[in-house]
Amino acid sequence: MPGPTATAQSRQQAHARRMSKTSSSSSGIMTTTTNTSKSSLDAEKEKLRERNIEQVIFGNIAFKAWYPSYYPASVLMEGGKSRGEGDSIEVGKGIVVPRLYVCNRCFAYGREVIEWWKHVRCCERENLSRGRKIYTHGEEGAWTVWEVDGSVETLFCQNLSLFAKLFLDNKSVFFDVYSFNYFLLVYTPPSNPAKPQIVGFFSKEKMSWDNNNLACILIFPPWQKKGLGALLMAVSYEISRREGILGGPEKPISDLGRKGYKRYWGGEIARWLLEVRETDRKKGRGMVDVESISKETWIAADDCLAVLREMGIVEKAGRGKGTVERVRIDKVRVREWVDRNKISLDRQVDSNGFVEGYAERKEVVGD
Numbered sequence: 001m002p003g004p005t006a007t008a009q010s011r012q013q014a015h016a017r018r019m020s021k022t023s024s025s026s027s028g029i030m031t032t033t034t035n036t037s038k039s040s041l042d043a044e045k046e047k048l049r050e051r052n053i054e055q056v057i058f059g060n061i062a063f064k065a066w067y068p069s070y071y072p073a074s075v076l077m078e079g080g081k082s083r084g085e086g087d088s089i090e091v092g093k094g095i096v097v098p099r100l101y102v103c104n105r106c107f108a109y110g111r112e113v114i115e116w117w118k119h120v121r122c123c124e125r126e127n128l129s130r131g132r133k134i135y136t137h138g139e140e141g142a143w144t145v146w147e148v149d150g151s152v153e154t155l156f157c158q159n160l161s162l163f164a165k166l167f168l169d170n171k172s173v174f175f176d177v178y179s180f181n182y183f184l185l186v187y188t189p190p191s192n193p194a195k196p197q198i199v200g201f202f203s204k205e206k207m208s209w210d211n212n213n214l215a216c217i218l219i220f221p222p223w224q225k226k227g228l229g230a231l232l233m234a235v236s237y238e239i240s241r242r243e244g245i246l247g248g249p250e251k252p253i254s255d256l257g258r259k260g261y262k263r264y265w266g267g268e269i270a271r272w273l274l275e276v277r278e279t280d281r282k283k284g285r286g287m288v289d290v291e292s293i294s295k296e297t298w299i300a301a302d303d304c305l306a307v308l309r310e311m312g313i314v315e316k317a318g319r320g321k322g323t324v325e326r327v328r329i330d331k332v333r334v335r336e337w338v339d340r341n342k343i344s345l346d347r348q349v350d351s352n353g354f355v356e357g358y359a360e361r362k363e364v365v366g367d
């Protein structure tokens with residue numbers, strides 16, 4: 001069971017570097033091969049997506065892995081034996097690990113159940129929380145968000161990334177945790193405050209040249225379809241609003257991510273549009289420019305326009321003054337879209353739930 005030791009850490013970093021090399025070279029082959037037919041490229045792609053781990057035991061819950069992950073050779077090699085430094089894990093070899101045990105507190109992992117239990121018992125005793133609490137959702141305080149610095153809690157963030165990769169079909173460079181912060185969504189049962197559970201997270205580049213407010217987002221499978229992804233998305237947007245940076249999630253977005261964002265963006269935009277009176281015209285049609293929607297919802301104009309089109313609620317109305325794109329919005333159709341997709345118009349995040357002053361841009365006084 002890898003623990004937070006310096007050797008385990010450096011071994012894993014070396015491994016991570018190897019993996020990022022492996023994945024970039026394989027994608028290089030895929031893009032530069034000209035004689036290969038499309039179907040064999042697809043087959044190759046499909047092979048790279050083949051799962052190598054069948055099932056994870058996370059705390060006391062078992063569920064299937066969806067995609068391959070890049071756990072080190074000690075886990076993925078046949079019989080758990082690494083042939084030594086330089087071993088690289090090839091994906092596309094099918095299932096090699098029927099069951100992987102993962103600690104639901106620190107994401108340490110192993111194939112042996114007895115070792116794992118020893119670890120869990122000792123990990124539970126430590127009872128440590130990661131990073132600092134930045135947000136509390138609702139009055140009961142059962143849902144909280146914690147910020148963890150990848151360069152401080154390196155092994156924890158690497159183990160979290162390895163686990164997350166089992167459910168994410170993207171991101172080749174997944175192990176550079178140093179330049180990211182991780183925001184953990186934690187559920188603390190009011191009846192059992194000693195058992196907080198991390199149910200998902202998003203990562204964010206500390207310095208993003210593209211103004212990305214989120215790199216990866218995942219709600220772990222047992223907690224999906226409860227609207228928790230929307231809560232994390234809303235937290236990421238509220239943070240960027242506080243920072244005064246207008247941005248969005250890193251592109252390309254996975255299929256699952258796109259579905260989630262479409263609902264989140266659509267809901268935020270719909271709430272604002274339905275509240276706005278000045279677009280009212282007869283039959284609920286009104287003109288509004290995309291910049292205003294973006295300014296009010298803090299969703300980048302491109303993302304606003306894309307989702308408005310996908311929602312099928314806009315007619316192009318040409319450009320307003322200068323280069324501002326204007327669209328004609330039909331409120332009746334907005335309402336229909338909301339009902340059809342069962343979108344909640346409640347606010348996803350309570351800005352008062354953040355710790356005081358969190359991420360707020362400091363005003364520079366004088367020169």
Ligand SMILES: [Zn+2]
Pocket residue numbers: 103104105106107108119120123
């Ligand atoms: Zn642990």
